[in-house]
Every structure is written in structure tokens, then in C-alpha cells.
Amino acid sequence: MTTPTGMIPTAPGTAALVLFSGGQDSTTCLFWAKKHFERVEALGFNYGQKHQVELEQALLIAQKADVPFHVMDVGGLLQGSSLTEHHKAMDSPHEQNQNLPASFVPGRNALFLTIAASWGYTRQIHDLVGGMCQTDYSGYPDCRRVFVDSLQTTASLALDQDVRIHTPLMYLTKAETWKLAKDLGVLEIVRDMSHTDYNGNRSTYNEWGYGELDNPASILRARGWEEAAKGWV
DSSP, X not given: OOOTTOOOXXXXXXXXXXXXXXXXXXXXXXXXXXXXXXXEEEEEEESOOTTTHHHHHHHHHHHHHTOXXXXXXXXXXXXXXXXXXXXXXXXXXXXXXXXXXXXXXXXXXXXXXXXXXXXXXXXXXXXXXXXXOSSSXXXXXXXXXXXXXXXXXXXXXXXXXXXXXXXXXXXXXXXXHHHHHHHTTOHHHHHHHOOOOTTOOOSOEETTEEOOSSSHHHHHHHHHHHHHHHXXX
């Protein structure tokens, strides 16, 4: 279990499987994993997301990091989100829960973590790494550590062995996530190669990377960069 400081537990395995979308958070986690584990693999998911360009960037980043990257096609399994129903507005409340944004994908992390635990089992990888964060995020309930803990217990019971889910960004703000990337020596990679913009925009380059401030993912990313950059001047 990841501690509040984001450090790995005292006796981790030698290999880790990173849930890798190609976004800012998972890219930072990829290089965090490379620092803490001897062997790292990455697993992405094609679920019909509007910003599918993130998977193209994920492949480029994985190649640069010299990490094997695999993409699981789960198209059609996840619905009910502006990320999967591309005609829906990004800036609206979710149709099933007005307290959540339209970009919430019901069951996404539950599905991804379950697949990752099963897929890792066949490769003797029992340490999973995800970019979930409950400090500076869009309010997704499946990004909370209490959910991750429950899934970790369930996966361990299902596989009859310990499954450890590391969430190094769980208690970090977006500014602190940028700082972590800088401390890991991959700030430029995260800024220029990762993709976060929910509308898939890579035509506009900003000091915080590619995207437009017309969706919550880019807004969080830009605000975090601005806050972090103040400490670099």
C-alpha cells in the first residue's frame, strides 16, 4: 500500500505494471516506477476515449523510456461519459449524478485495475502502479484511496496472493506532481510528450504542454504548472 508520502512499501516486488494512458499523471508514474522497480511494463486501454491521441503519445513515451507497452482493447465496455459519447459536452454535469463532471467514466478504474491484476499475474507482476489522485482532481470517486484499497483487497483474494497497488500521486496537488516530474528528471518529457486534453487537441502548444483550456483536464494541468513554476523562478 502506498504511504501518504507516496513512497513504496518496505518489501516491494522486483517488477511493476503501470496503468499507462499517456497522460501527465501516468507518465510521471511510469518514471517513478522505473526508479523504484527493476523491471517495469506498461498497460494501456483503448476504451473509445475521445482523446485517443493519448495512446499514440503513450507508445512514444514508452519507447523513450524503454518500457514494454501493451494496449488492451476494451471498446464498448465503458459508456455513459463525454469521453466515450463524443457528442456530449465536457463542461456539463454527469447525466446520472449532478455532483460529477460529464467526463466521469463509470467503472473505469475498477475495470482497468482488475484487468491489470489478472494480466500481471500471468507475468509474475504483483505490483501495480496507477496515477489516481484524490487531492487535485475532477471529483471521480474511483480515484480515491479508499476505493483503491478495496480493489487491492479484492484482487488479492481473487488471485490468492498479495496484489499491491501503488498510487504515488494520491495525496499530491497538480503542482506537486509537476515537481515530482522535475525531481525525476523527466519534466520536459511529461510537458511535451504526455497528453491530457480531453478533446484530443495537440495543435496548440503552451508552456504547460499541448491543449486548450476548454476542458477540466487541461485546466487542472495548466493551473498546476503555473503554481509549480513560481517555485522554479
